[in-house]
Amino acid sequence: MSSLPYLSPRQEGQVEPWSQEAAHLGRVGTQRVREVATAVPPAEVAQELGVPENALAVVRRRTMLLDGRPVELTDSWYPGAVATGTALADPGRIKGGAVTLLADLGYTVHEAREEIEVRAATVNEAAELALTEEGSVIVLRRTCLTVDQVPFEVSVMVMVPDGRRLRYLLIAS
Numbered sequence: 001m002s003s004l005p006y007l008s009p010r011q012e013g014q015v016e017p018w019s020q021e022a023a024h025l026g027r028v029g030t031q032r033v034r035e036v037a038t039a040v041p042p043a044e045v046a047q048e049l050g051v052p053e054n055a056l057a058v059v060r061r062r063t064m065l066l067d068g069r070p071v072e073l074t075d076s077w078y079p080g081a082v083a084t085g086t087a088l089a090d091p092g093r094i095k096g097g098a099v100t101l102l103a104d105l106g107y108t109v110h111e112a113r114e115e116i117e118v119r120a121a122t123v124n125e126a127a128e129l130a131l132t133e134e135g136s137v138i139v140l141r142r143t144c145l146t147v148d149q150v151p152f153e154v155s156v157m158v159m160v161p162d163g164r165r166l167r168y169l170l171i172a173s
Contacts, residue, residue, distance in 0.1 A: 027067050028066070028067050029064070031062050031063065031064050031065065032062065032063045033060065033091065033093060034061040034062060035060075036060050036090065036091045037059055037061075038056050038057070038058055038059075038080070038084075039056065039057065040055070040057070041059065041077045041154075045057070045154045048141075048154045049078075049154050050150070051079050055080065057077050057083070058078045058080065058082075058088050059075055059076065059077050059078075060075070060088065060098065061073070061074070062074045062075075062076075070128060070130060071163075073128055073158040074156070075155065075157075076153060076154070078152065079151075079152065082107065082153075086105065087101055088101065088102075098153075102153065107144075107146060107153075108147075109145070110145060111145045112142055112145070113142070113145070114141065114143075115140070115141045116139070116166065117138070117141075118139075118161070119136065119137065119139060120134065120137075121135045121158075125137055129160050135160075137158050137159060137160065137161065138158075138159045138166075139156065139159075140156075140159065140166075141156050142154070142155045
């Protein structure tokens with residue numbers, strides 16, 4: 001998996017990246033929105049978003065499915081100042097996806113910071129992802145920033161490790 005397609009706005013009629021990546025492998029990638037809510041984010045998310053610890057943010061919780069099987073739990077957090085009153089705060093899918101909507105609002109990804117961790121799944125994660133309680137997960141935390149270094153999205157992705165390959169390209173400036 002490469003992060004770049006997930007950070008780029010989509011053109012009209014273009015398939016969303018998860019479906020496109022799965023189709024390239026001859027598989028079917030879909031997603032289900034589990035919840036959209038306004039809530040206080042975990043302290044580390046609030047810190048990455050640059051909001052006060054008790055500030056409200058919008059969270060979109062999704063389950064990514066591959067051939068109908070859950071393979072990833074994604075919680076994407078947006079500061080209230082960015083998301084309130086937009087489709088980010090509404091339940092259901094967003095036409096063109098969140099990245100496209102954010103770009104239309106003036107928030108395009110200039111820099112993305114990613115952190116990867118491998119750890120044991122929690123009981124809830126194991127149940128959602130159909131893992132054994134002793135199963136491991138890959139956690140990818142991504143913070144998206146504008147050209148002015150303003151953070152506008154923090155996503156926490158909890159993935160099954162089977163079949164995952166993370167690929168990075170680093171370019172020295």
